Amino acid sequence: MKGPNEGELARAHVVIQQYNRRFPPMEGLQKGTIFPELYMPYEKMTKETVKRDSWRSFGRGGRNG
Amino acid sequence: MWIYEKKLEYPAKICGTNPKLAKAVITQYGGPDGELGASLRYLTQRYTMPTGRSKAILNDIGTEELAHLEIVATLVYNLIKDASIEQIKAAGMEGYYADHDKGLYFVNGDGVPWVASYIQSKGDPITDLHENMAAEQKARSTYEHLLNLSDDPGVSETLRFLREREIVHYQRFGETLMHLYDHYNSKRIFI
Amino acid sequence: MDNDQKTMLLNIMAEEFTAVEFNLYLDTHPDDKKALADYNETVKKLAELKSQYEKKYGPLTNFGYVPSQYPWQWVEEPWPWQLNFA
Numbered sequence: 395m396k397g398p399n400e401g402e403l404a405r406a407h408v409v410i411q412q413y414n415r416r417f418p419p420m421e422g423l424q425k426g427t428i429f430p431e432l433y434m435p436y437e438k439m440t441k442e443t444v445k446r447d448s449w450r451s452f453g454r455g456g457r458n459g
Numbered sequence: 460m461w462i463y464e465k466k467l468e469y470p471a472k473i474c475g476t477n478p479k480l481a482k483a484v485i486t487q488y489g490g491p492d493g494e495l496g497a498s499l500r501y502l503t504q505r506y507t508m509p510t511g512r513s514k515a516i517l518n519d520i521g522t523e524e525l526a527h528l529e530i531v532a533t534l535v536y537n538l539i540k541d542a543s544i545e546q547i548k549a550a551g552m553e554g555y556y557a558d559h560d561k562g563l564y565f566v567n568g569d570g571v572p573w574v575a576s577y578i579q580s581k582g583d584p585i586t587d588l589h590e591n592m593a594a595e596q597k598a599r600s601t602y603e604h605l606l607n608l609s610d611d612p613g614v615s616e617t618l619r620f621l622r623e624r625e626i627v628h629y630q631r632f633g634e635t636l637m638h639l640y641d642h643y644n645s646k647r648i649f650i
Numbered sequence: 651m652d653n654d655q656k657t658m659l660l661n662i663m664a665e666e667f668t669a670v671e672f673n674l675y676l677d678t679h680p681d682d683k684k685a686l687a688d689y690n691e692t693v694k695k696l697a698e699l700k701s702q703y704e705k706k707y708g709p710l711t712n713f714g715y716v717p718s719q720y721p722w723q724w725v726e727e728p729w730p731w732q733l734n735f736a
Contacts, residue, residue: 405640406589408633413675413685419664423469424616426623428671434626436619439607465710465724466659468667470735516677523670533731613736627674634678 472613478550481538489565492597494528
């Protein structure tokens, strides 16, 4: 949904989260967040992945970049 | 004012003595992108935030970072507490041991001590929020580097928790920045 | 620390972490009714868990938040960095 400031130059634009569902407490603690949409696990560098740009691993667990 | 709760935010896990790993992990205690810098940065910026929301989020994330500082300390403490002199020598930790024994000190992985220039409090809220978003990304990257180095599954689990927190904090600071833009836009006076 | 105490502490950590997450979300979304209701539910559960824990094992906070039995329990070990959940 576009806000009134969408598309303005020389400033950052961050999408505001909308809470819907959450992980149960123990799962949230283990994952580091209770919000599924913010859960972005890290895939450890292996000999295969180390050749790729490391920034690709952010947000998608490393394999889909 | 701060109240201390006698428990960690997360159940830290350490699977064995490992001063070599401790030497790397300690950067998130006293290094450039570690939790001490994060706590002090946000807690010192909060005084000049212009709205209740921005004061609250700086206060609360700053407070949570102190809890993370404690978790990193717990990892380092447990990784070195049972280390023999031979293990300390093998880990290249002689310099640290000479000055601190098994004590916790604010240094990075090479023994460089913490310094206030790791943080900024510009007094300009838009600037400060950008500093904070960058800080969270730097912390996330550092935790990923530590995860690449870690051969202790318990420590890795704990590092994963701390890394995920940086992602959430980044989102909150981003939302706060959007809120500040709105705040300043609504304060504009049209002649 | 025995396993019963560790399990109780784990449950408190999980519930309190949920509260922290809602707290940060509400700081940037103060008008979210659902989040606020869920936060208040978490507060209730957490208070219950802490009360049960503190009755058995002593205070989790000092500086006037909860009473202590004799002798002063706050100085008891273990302190949080001495616990390993591996």
